[in-house]
Amino acid sequence: MSFLELPLELRLIIYEYAAVEGAAVTIGACELTGTGPDLVHRQYGDKRAPLPGLPPLHEPVILGGYSSRLLSISDPARIDVSSAPRPQDYLGETHHSTLSSLFLLNHQVNAELSTHFRVKNNRKTSLFIQFPFGLHVFKTKCPDFVRQARSIHIAGSYPKSVTAEQPLHLEQLAHLVSATLGKAPRYPIEKLEARIYFPGNDSYPRVWDDSSPVSVILRNVCGGFIDMEVARGRHGTGIYVSVRPHPEHKRVISTVWRRLVEGDSGQPDCGDWAVDKQWPEWNTEFTPSSPLP
Template sequence: MSFLELPLELRLIIYEHAAVEGAAVTIGACELTGKGADLVHRVYGDERAPLPGLPPMHEPAILDSYSSRLLSVSEPARIDVSSPSSNPPDHVAPTHHSTLSSLLLLNHQINAELSTHFRRKNNKKTSLFVQFPLGLHVFKTKCPDFVRQARSIHIAGSYPKPTTTKQSPQLDQLAHLVSATLGKSPRYPIEKLEARIYFPGGDSYPRVWDDSSPASVILRNVCGGFIDMEVARGRHGTGIYVSVRPHPDNKRVISTVWRRLVEGDNGQPTCGDWAVDKQWPEWNKEFAPSSPLP
């Protein structure tokens, strides 16, 4: 008996097991370190190949739990492939995470059944935590269908001074994600989108408001919503926290507060620590100011 010959009720149960059911999923990329031969085997062994679009010696990471380390700016996630305790190459991509995407591509009938089933149930309960910028690329290329089950999306990372005037592909991916979830007639409505982006450098404040900055990309692609922004300015960098919630009348209501960012000097938090909210994976549906750094 083929899969499509099974009763619809049984197929829907199978679809449920294929879906992401965890309360939190973290998506990003890890830098690989270690000896040359070990690195080559990790990247190319057993007919593997690097994910196009990632920097050299980086590996996609999709975790079915919350990982502040994968989102960290001050201590980026790294894997020593020469260490006996290093994880195997597939440690970040459990097979059930890719099953839903594969099912959607099988044929039109399965795609329609999946889309109708999850839209009717409307029981989204997964929070997606996405590393910026590389996590957006991993999200789009490895698991774009996770947005179907997302209740909320939380983005964290760093945006250094661009070395070229050309907009990065990750900013295009950010624009697409915001438009799909909080744009006009969103395909995948969510309860909240948060982005905490750190701009390194004492002269970084003007870059926050550049047309090509992540904050500007988010603002341009939100059709209507409660938009709360918090700008933290410091000696070593600037952080911007953007919180967006849908507005019942599709209006734009914007508020902004400015705070002092204390970091980088003796006895102070490390530069970039601000990018990861200390309360995550817990989050408030309403806007909540950043918790003070310890």
């Protein structure tokens, strides 16, 4: 008996188990290190090509599981090409979630999933996305992972100087927020967290610029419980934005300010704040950041 000859009820149970992604997926970009010939082969060998939109000598990374190093500002993950295995996503193919792969199997499976399968009951994955390049990797390599997302957690830094890629990254952020927490969101989630670090002792005003990631998030959220923590220090400013849907689509905002101690002798490195020490664990309610000095 073939799979499609099984009773529909049994096939739906199998779909439910097969469609579940892991509890966490981490998405970002890693810098490549090594000798010149190894770097050239890593990026261009076997008909490969660098992903447009990433800095030179960077490679997209999509990990099943949680990786704080992939999100880190102060100690970012790097790939030594002389010892690392070959990239899995050469030739530039798009990564599909398990559920999307099921939709692509054949017309009958697609019809059964579309008619009988309730995706929203199977959203169990937390997406941890590096900012800003992880957003670009997500948008270009695995956009359908949002179908399975229960929560989204963004961590990274926003540079002082304007770059040519910033408008694209902000557009990608806006699209993700509106798709998950906008008006009639296509892929509703339970919680969005963003922890963005602004380097520099004069960085606080940039947090509230119209073009800052914080402003982009606030503009694209349609109602919700919006909790913000602003951590100000001598070397930079961090802002933590937590958004949860409001049942009546009202906008309820709270903001607190804290002192950020970092960068000097005996203190955490600058930017360490961006990665929550509680991750990958998170609470559906608002949870204050790990205590700061």
